[in-house]
Structure formats: structure tokens, C-alpha cells
Amino acid sequence: MMRKLLVAGAVLVALSATGMTGMDAQTSRVIPRPSAQAPGPPNPVDGSAAPDGYSPIPQWLGQTHAPVPARTAAYDVETVAEGLNGAFCFSFLPDGRILVGERPGRIKIVGKDRKVSEPIGGLPSNIWARGQGLYEVRPDRAFATNRTIYLSYTVLQEGTNAAAPPRTPGVLLVASAKLSADDKRLEGLKVLLNAEGTGGRVIQAPDGTLLITSTIPGGVGINSVDWPQPQQLDSNMGKVLRINTDGSIPRDNPFVGRAGARPEIYALGFREMQGVAIHPRTGKLWTSEHGPRGGDEINAVEKGKNYGFPVIGYGHEYSGKSINGDKTSEAGMEQPVYFWTPDIAPAGIGFYTGKLFPAWQGDLFVSALAGRSLIRLVLKDERVIAEQRLLTELNMRIRGVNEGPDGALYVMTDGDGGKIVRLVPKK
Numbered sequence: 001m002m003r004k005l006l007v008a009g010a011v012l013v014a015l016s017a018t019g020m021t022g023m024d025a026q027t028s029r030v031i032p033r034p035s036a037q038a039p040g041p042p043n044p045v046d047g048s049a050a051p052d053g054y055s056p057i058p059q060w061l062g063q064t065h066a067p068v069p070a071r072t073a074a075y076d077v078e079t080v081a082e083g084l085n086g087a088f089c090f091s092f093l094p095d096g097r098i099l100v101g102e103r104p105g106r107i108k109i110v111g112k113d114r115k116v117s118e119p120i121g122g123l124p125s126n127i128w129a130r131g132q133g134l135y136e137v138r139p140d141r142a143f144a145t146n147r148t149i150y151l152s153y154t155v156l157q158e159g160t161n162a163a164a165p166p167r168t169p170g171v172l173l174v175a176s177a178k179l180s181a182d183d184k185r186l187e188g189l190k191v192l193l194n195a196e197g198t199g200g201r202v203i204q205a206p207d208g209t210l211l212i213t214s215t216i217p218g219g220v221g222i223n224s225v226d227w228p229q230p231q232q233l234d235s236n237m238g239k240v241l242r243i244n245t246d247g248s249i250p251r252d253n254p255f256v257g258r259a260g261a262r263p264e265i266y267a268l269g270f271r272e273m274q275g276v277a278i279h280p281r282t283g284k285l286w287t288s289e290h291g292p293r294g295g296d297e298i299n300a301v302e303k304g305k306n307y308g309f310p311v312i313g314y315g316h317e318y319s320g321k322s323i324n325g326d327k328t329s330e331a332g333m334e335q336p337v338y339f340w341t342p343d344i345a346p347a348g349i350g351f352y353t354g355k356l357f358p359a360w361q362g363d364l365f366v367s368a369l370a371g372r373s374l375i376r377l378v379l380k381d382e383r384v385i386a387e388q389r390l391l392t393e394l395n396m397r398i399r400g401v402n403e404g405p406d407g408a409l410y411v412m413t414d415g416d417g418g419k420i421v422r423l424v425p426k427k
Contacts, residue, residue: 035167046319048220049293049370056341059335067386079422081098081420082419084116084418086416087412088103094139095112097111099137102119105153106134107123109183121185124153127154132154132170136200147180148177149178150245152174154199157169175191176189197214197215214238215237215270221318222318225324231309233262234261234262239270241262254267267307269333284301292323294340296339296341296344308334315343337382337383343370345370351364351365352364363379367400374389408423
């Protein structure tokens with residue numbers, strides 16, 4: 001595996017040296033993927049995602065296992081939409097309707113009458129949805145006037161054998177399109193970036209640029225030591241990327257002009273980010289990240305900073321082996337705001353600023369898949385001072401969370417037969 005990665009890295013450097021930029025260069029890039037899994041039952045040597053008893057020491061009190069908050073709020077749960085299948089993301093349109101992306105490659109709109117539309121047309125015909133697929137559907141902040149939507153989705157690399165592909169073979173593309181006036185289809189789809197990862201999300205920063213997460217392969221049987229790309233500036237994998245809405249590179253990106261570095265890189269050292277949110281006061285990007293066997297993280301992302309993976313972290317390999325000798329800190333590398341070991345599999349995240357729940361003002365809400373709950377993190381600046389588990393009564397994998405325009409908290413469940421519910425003050 002390492003030989004393949006080194007060869008791929010050499011190809012990337014060679015392409016950079018030619019001066020090729022944008023999509024022309026990226027379509028030629030060799031992007032490594034893990035070998036296909038052997039048929040049959042899992043190999044015990046590959047390990048497990050189950051907790052192994054590892055309990056890393058945090059860098060400060062409250063970086064993990066924060067206490068239960070002193071203040072909370074009672075709530076009722078109302079169903080807003082049902083019958084979603086593989087829903088991965090949702091966001092609100094300016095008129096209060098909900099835009100939903102389903103990972104198999106469907107976009108639906110939940111009306112204010114709570115009816116779920118038929119899938120809209122015009123999505124790319126080459127979405128690779130076998131284990132990957134559509135990861136983001138998000139309206140531009142000026143959607144009311146420009147009808148623009150941003151997408152992230154995976155496609156097969158040129159030359160991939162679709163009948164016998166490697167594991168997680170799709171590469172992440174970011175695109176923009178217009179939603180037709182009748183809300184029935186996408187029009188004028190334009191690919192903005194090959195982000196290279198196995199998945200990733202998109203969110204618009206306060207300055208209008210697009211922040212994109214790009215993951216490395218993960219899962220039982222995949223070892224972190226084989227995936228150094230998060231620390232390599234010639235790869236977009238394991239990074240937060242930043243582009244303009246037309247796909248061009250902002251001139252103030254931190255690695256613009258550095259030889260051998262991808263100019264779209266904004267921050268590095270990540271594994272598998274599944275949630276993104278913009279802090280309502282600071283405008284900073286916050287992310288949720290899956291560790292391997294433990295070491296799930298919340299990060300507050302700053303331009304040019306290195307968030308450590310796989311040099312530092314708070315998890316083990318799925319095999320139970322340590323990663324880099326269980327190192328959890330390193331000079332020049334950032335610490336997560338918060339981490340969980342054992343893991344919770346954090347997905348979508350969102351800050352609450354509404355008026356319906358005064359006790360929740362300024363808190364970060366984290367969807368937990370394996371944790372089967374909605375986690376409330378009480379913050380003081382960029383430190384967590386309390387943690388609370390909500391919606392445990394549903395006993396469902398939670399995929400996404402957003403504050404609605406009405407000040408309620410909207411939560412989406414995972415899998416087939418998924419739904420969106422609304423948390424409102426208890427009557």
C-alpha cells in the first residue's frame with residue numbers, strides 16, 4: 001500500500017511541476033484508494049470498531065467527558081417529514097422549505113405543508129452511490145435571487161473497473177447548479193473542484209467563499225498508517241479546502257504560491273469530517289470528525305493550521321494497535337475542542353441561536369450515529385463546559401441537525417425510513 005501511495009505522490013508532484021492548474025490538471029491526477037475487500041465474512045485480523053478499553057488522557061479538563069449541564073430545557077418532538085431513504089444532509093431555503101440530499105443521489109424538497117417532493121431532475125448521471133454518493137446539497141446565501149445550489153458527490157476515476165472496483169472508489173467533486181423556477185430540476189451544472197476525497201461537505205463562509213471537507217478512506221481493515229495524505233500538501237485528501245463560488249482560488253489562501261502545495265488547501269490534518277457549521281459570532285468553521293476506533297473530534301478550524309491526523313489523535317487502529325505510539329500532542333499541531341473515546345460517530349452539527357430555548361443559546365448540537373442521540377455541547381468561548389444527550393428516547397441513529405427559521409431545532413434521522421423532526425418547547 002505504501003508503495004502505491006508514494007507512486008501516487010510522485011505523480012502529484014510531477015503534475016504540480018508542469019504548472020497545470022484547475023480541473024485540467026486534476027482530471028489527470030492519480031488518487032489512491034484501498035484494495036477491494038475480500039469476499040466472505042470479515043477477517044478477524046482487520047479488527048473491529050467496538051470499544052477496546054482505550055482511555056486517552058485529555059490535554060485539559062473538559063476536553064472529553066464534560067459534566068452534565070446545570071441548565072436544560074424540556075421539549076416536545078414533532079414529525080415534519082417521513083419516508084426519507086439514505087438522507088445525508090438538509091438545509092433551509094429562504095421561504096422555509098427544506099432541501100434534503102439523499103446519498104443514493106436524490107434531492108427532495110419538504111414543503112411547508114410537510115409533504116416530501118418527488119426527486120428533482122438534472123443531477124449528474126455519473127454519481128457513484130455504492131457506499132458513497134451525494135454528500136451535500138446547500139443553497140447559496142443569495143438563493144432567493146440567484147437560485148444557486150452547491151453539491152458534493154462522488155464519481156469513479158477514469159479507468160476504474162466498475163464491475164470490480166477498489167474500496168470506496170469514488171472521488172469527491174464539488175459543483176454548482178441552478179434550481180429551475182418550477183423547482184423540478186437542476187440546470188447549468190458546473191463542476192468547481194475535484195476534492196479527491198472519499199466524501200465531504202460544503203458550506204459557505206461569511207466572506208462568500210466555499211469551505212469543503214475532503215476525507216480519506218476509513219473503515220475496518222483500513223489502517224491510518226497507510227494514509228499519510230492529511231499531512232501532504234500535494235493532496236487534497238484529509239483537508240479543508242477553500243474556493244470561490246466560480247471554482248477559482250482565493251488569493252489569500254494560506255498555501256497559494258508554495259511549490260508543491262495545492263492552492264485550494266485551507267487547513268490540514270483531518271480524517272473523516274461529516275459535519276460542518278459556521279460559528280454565529282466568530283464566523284469560524286467548526287467540524288465534526290470520525291476517528292478510527294475512538295478519537296471522534298470537534299474542531300474549530302483556522303486558516304493554515306494543522307489538526308494532526310495521523311500524527312496525533314485520540315483513537316486506535318481498528319486492529320487495536322496504537323497510532324504513532326498513542327501520541328496525542330505535537331508542537332505546531334492543533335488540539336480538538338472536544339473528543340470522544342469510545343466513539344459516537346458524529347455526523348451533522350449546528351449552533352443554536354434561536355429564542356425558543358434560551359437555555360440552549362450559543363450551544364453546539366452534534367448528531368450521533370453510533371451514539372444514537374443528539375448531543376448538546378455547552379460552550380464557553382472554544383471550550384466545552386458541559387455535555388448532554390438528547391433524543392435518546394428515539395433510539396435512532398441521528399444524521400443531521402439545524403436551527404430552523406422559526407427558532408425550533410430540526411433533527412434528521414439516518415437510514416431508510418428516515419424522518420425530520422422538530423424540537424419545540426414542551427407545552
